[in-house]
Amino acid sequence: SQQGEEDPQALSIQEGENATMNCSYKTSINNLQWYRQNSGRGLVHLILIRSNEREKHSGRLRVTLDTSKKSSSLLITASRAADTASYFCALNSGNTPLVFGKGTRLSVIA
Amino acid sequence: GAVVSQHPSRVICKSGTSVKIECRSLDFQATTMFWYRQFPKQSLMLMATSNEGSKATYEQGVEKDKFLINHASLTLSTLTVTSAHPEDSSFYICSAPFPGPNSDTQYFGPGTRLTVL
Numbered sequence: 001s002q003q004g005e006e007d008p009q010a011l012s013i014q015e016g017e018n019a020t021m022n023c024s025y026k027t028s029i030n031n032l033q034w035y036r037q038n039s040g041r042g043l044v045h046l047i048l049i050r051s052n053e054r055e056k057h058s059g060r061l062r063v064t065l066d067t068s069k070k071s072s073s074l075l076i077t078a079s080r081a082a083d084t085a086s087y088f089c090a091l092n093s094g095n096t097p098l099v100f101g102k103g104t105r106l107s108v109i110a
Numbered sequence: 111g112a113v114v115s116q117h118p119s120r121v122i123c124k125s126g127t128s129v130k131i132e133c134r135s136l137d138f139q140a141t142t143m144f145w146y147r148q149f150p151k152q153s154l155m156l157m158a159t160s161n162e163g164s165k166a167t168y169e170q171g172v173e174k175d176k177f178l179i180n181h182a183s184l185t186l187s188t189l190t191v192t193s194a195h196p197e198d199s200s201f202y203i204c205s206a207p208f209p210g211p212n213s214d215t216q217y218f219g220p221g222t223r224l225t226v227l
Contacts, residue, residue: 003153035218040201041221042203042218042219042221043154043203043218045215045218048214048215097156097216098216099156100146
């Protein structure tokens, strides 16, 4: 399957703690993207990391990519209740549609 | 930034009716658009690739006669769910890649929630 696999499927943390989500995949990729989706809403693009990059930061977000292990992680630091959402990794293998993982449901408890 | 819109955002219909969902790229041209379907608490699954000027490409298991796709112009793709049934109730999302040889960016519409009674 080309689909990414997120881990864990669900995560519950206290506000202020860090949240780490992982994504593993099996195919070669051009880039990997992380998206957030609030319940019943559309997707919000968070960050894109290319296959030749190892780490990227955006505000409280930190994404790593290990192409040798075919895995990526998304770290949200100092989490807030507003970060409660589902987070998906999506694989880009060239001029093809994105393939989404199953997602991690994050709950941040105030 | 580039924007993709969808209309309607929510639709409730009776079983057996047909529902048309529009996906528009508002400030860029999209020769290709993608249609995804998302069931509750599940991931987005690609249904089909909409191609301007040619037939859509459907993923395995997606009935082309049930989910009619028309890429009418460089800014508009429509998905028609024909003879909708309750099992077609889902969240439908379109996306369009930003044009350009080195563009990795896809822009997603806000989604359409279809409820078939």
